[in-house]
Amino acid sequence: MLYYLIKTNAGGNTLTHSSAKQKWRSDKLAHLGSSIFAEVAATKAEVRKSGIEVIDLGIGSPDRGPSYKIRAALSEAVLREDSYSYPASKGSAAFRRQAAEWMNWRFAVEVDPEEEMVALMGSQDGLAHLAQAVCNPGDLAIVPDPGYPIYSGALALAGVRAWTLPLLEENAFRPDLEQIPEEVWREAVFILLSFPGNPISVTADLPYMTRLIELARKWDVLVVHDLAYSELGFDGYRPISILEVPGALDTAVEFHSFSKSFNMAGCRIGFMTGNRTAVGALRELKSNVDYGVFGPVQEAAVVALEQAMASAPDEGVSKMYEQRRNVFVEALAREGWTVRLPEATMFIWAKLPEAYGVNVEAGRSRRFAHELLLATGVAVIPGDAFGQQGEGYVRIALVEEEERLLEAARRMGIFLRRNGC
Known part of the structure; x- marks a missing residue:
């Protein structure tokens, strides 16, 4: 049996639902900035279904365990x-x-x-x-x-x-x-x-x-x-x-x-x-x-x-990430994409090649990350996920072994050449 509950206030008047009640979703959630990570995750699942092997350089999650x-x-x-x-x-x-x-x-x-x-x-x-x-x-x-x-x-x-x-x-x-x-x-x-x-x-x-x-x-x-x-x-x-x-x-x-x-x-x-x-x-x-x-x-x-x-x-994790940085940045340079050499962390903040998306006034970073993932299986995070000043950049996480990073650079090079970069 289906019951319908009508709420009333002390005066007997029917109470109306607030917009938040109708949506069951706080407006604050729109300001949390996590939507891009969900979008990338959904695209990764789509790419895997197509049979392309994903190299995930998006989320900064270490690929090794503790000692x-x-x-x-x-x-x-x-x-x-x-x-x-x-x-x-x-x-x-x-x-x-x-x-x-x-x-x-x-x-x-x-x-x-x-x-x-x-x-x-x-x-x-x-x-x-x-x-x-x-x-x-x-x-x-x-x-x-x-x-x-x-x-x-x-x-x-x-x-x-x-x-x-x-x-x-x-x-x-x-x-x-x-x-x-x-x-x-x-x-x-x-x-x-x-x-x-x-x-x-x-x-x-x-x-x-x-x-x-x-x-x-x-x-x-x-x-x-x-x-x-x-x-x-x-x-x-x-x-x-x-x-x-x-x-x-x-x-x-x-x-x-x-x-x-x-x-x-x-x-x-x-x-x-x-x-x-x-x-x-x-x-x-x-x-x-x-x-x-x-x-x-x-x-x-x-x-x-x-x-x-x-x-x-020098016995911690820094030497490993430093070596990965060197290998990957050098490989990208050989593919024609020169990026800034980071002094620390596990991330590369890479400026998009000037030739990519020259006719796109906004959203270059998201377009680049999306098209790169669909075409090559390499996942990166568009820079505007981190703020307006991030437009025109992508963040690349060094969370794969060197062999996989070299393969990612090779695929990126193919993608860039196909896009006239």
């Missing part, structure tokens, strides 16, 4: 019966202590694991929630363009306005702090930057970081530094921490991730450290929305940090 020692620690902890109680949302004391020790070993930075550290379900967890923890709806935050999609997506979820700081090729893609208007500094609650960044592996030195902290302290703005790629520097470059700047703890926090540094992407663990007020705010928010990272994952992360501290600087 045996890390996996063994995780396995042993999972088998213990006492591992299945609720973990603390702020992270175990052992994890926070080890993360603080690693910060001191890696960057000569001292942080208090009790008040200046919070564990995260991957750095994206913290990036997604921070604006809700430190801002009110209607506040203003400064974010880069292009930038990792959750930067602006988190603001949409929190009802926070975004002032986008363009990353321009003429500035070597480094954000020009002096171009931020005083009225923006005066109104902003925080500024979010990433060195080295995603999608562009732009880097910053200590003088730049020092100037950033000076401006933040002058205008009472929180600096949020995403350092997810701290262990993926090339050619002798080692990324630095914003907390290395004297006095940075007064006005800065920093995100760290185990996903890329230790090939633990699926484990979902990271941490935020720095200013205790901001850390405390995120802790308080997270204590109301989750119960923390699974205990065995935290134990495995402790082993990862211990292993890193006992190893030589």
Whole structure:
């Protein structure tokens, strides 16, 4: 039997559905920037059905797993019966202590694991929630363009306005702090930057970081530094921490991730450290929305940090990605496509060949990525998925072995020649 329910208010009048009720979909979802990844995934499925082998250089998911020692620690902890109680949302004391020790070993930075550290379900967890923890709806935050999609997506979820700081090729893609208007500094609650960044592996030195902290302290703005790629520097470059700047703890926090540094992407663990007020705010928010990272994952992360501290600087993942970068960029050059050599991360930010889509006024990046995938099976992400300034570029992830990267470059070369490039 079919029943129809009519809702009424206290006065007996029939209540009308809101537009959100009718759609069962929040308008905020339109601002999250994840639609392009779903589009690429759907096209990959279509290409596979056609019989073309896909080489996926789109999503930045490591193609290798963590070390045996890390996996063994995780396995042993999972088998213990006492591992299945609720973990603390702020992270175990052992994890926070080890993360603080690693910060001191890696960057000569001292942080208090009790008040200046919070564990995260991957750095994206913290990036997604921070604006809700430190801002009110209607506040203003400064974010880069292009930038990792959750930067602006988190603001949409929190009802926070975004002032986008363009990353321009003429500035070597480094954000020009002096171009931020005083009225923006005066109104902003925080500024979010990433060195080295995603999608562009732009880097910053200590003088730049020092100037950033000076401006933040002058205008009472929180600096949020995403350092997810701290262990993926090339050619002798080692990324630095914003907390290395004297006095940075007064006005800065920093995100760290185990996903890329230790090939633990699926484990979902990271941490935020720095200013205790901001850390405390995120802790308080997270204590109301989750119960923390699974205990065995935290134990495995402790082993990862211990292993890193006992190893030589060149024994991590950076050498592998540096070699892949060299092989792939050289192969692309032989195919006639010269791209910028990244100084860090697992990504190449590639400017489209001038000859491609010359009659297309907008949407060149999406058209290129879509046609490349359909024709060759090589998946990349169009640059405009990361912001308006990304138009004319694509992001390529070095997440395949060298042999596969060489094959991807060969297919790209065929595609470019067919398109008159």
